Amino acid sequence: MIIRCDSEIDTRAAAGRLASLCRPGDVILLAGPLGSGKTAFAGGLGDGLFIEEPIVSPTFTIMKRYESGFLPMVHIDVYRLSSVAEFEDIDPFEEGRDGVTVIEWGDAVGDSVPDDHLTVRFEVTGPTSRKLTFMPSGIWVTRPIHELGGTDQ
Numbered sequence: 001m002i003i004r005c006d007s008e009i010d011t012r013a014a015a016g017r018l019a020s021l022c023r024p025g026d027v028i029l030l031a032g033p034l035g036s037g038k039t040a041f042a043g044g045l046g047d048g049l050f051i052e053e054p055i056v057s058p059t060f061t062i063m064k065r066y067e068s069g070f071l072p073m074v075h076i077d078v079y080r081l082s083s084v085a086e087f088e089d090i091d092p093f094e095e096g097r098d099g100v101t102v103i104e105w106g107d108a109v110g111d112s113v114p115d116d117h118l119t120v121r122f123e124v125t126g127p128t129s130r131k132l133t134f135m136p137s138g139i140w141v142t143r144p145i146h147e148l149g150g151t152d153q
Helices: 007-020 037-047 086-089 106-112 138-142
Strands: 002-005 024-033 063-066 073-077 102-104 117-124 130-137
Touching: 002 007, 007 037, 007 130, 024 037, 024 106, 037 073, 037 102, 037 117, 086 106, 102 106, 106 117, 117 138, 130 138
Parallel strands: 024 102, 024 117, 073 102
Antiparallel strands: 002 130, 063 073, 117 130
């Protein structure tokens, strides 16, 4: 499924709608070039989960856990990690077992994530516009992602 976003507000809104489909233990991979909206999307997901703190990129801290929402959110940025082993050492899925784990640059660790995950691929289509492609795997295939308002093309 594809959602076209004309602004950061649209990107955040799409992620906010996705929050209603999230369950404890969910894993969401965000993949796309630098500046494509991955952190904005994570912030919108946090808004949809009613997390009170602002969601900021964990580029230097690698992982940040937010507790204030109706589901906790673990936000991970693997950009600075030099190996999959470093990713596995932080034990991200244990940290996120009771909430939602969101991984920026998720394609870099795709082979180390559970089969049940959602990949959101970001493509820059203009100065502020983006194309978000949602690729469900495992249990995510049964979720009504089409209700987010996207198209099949």
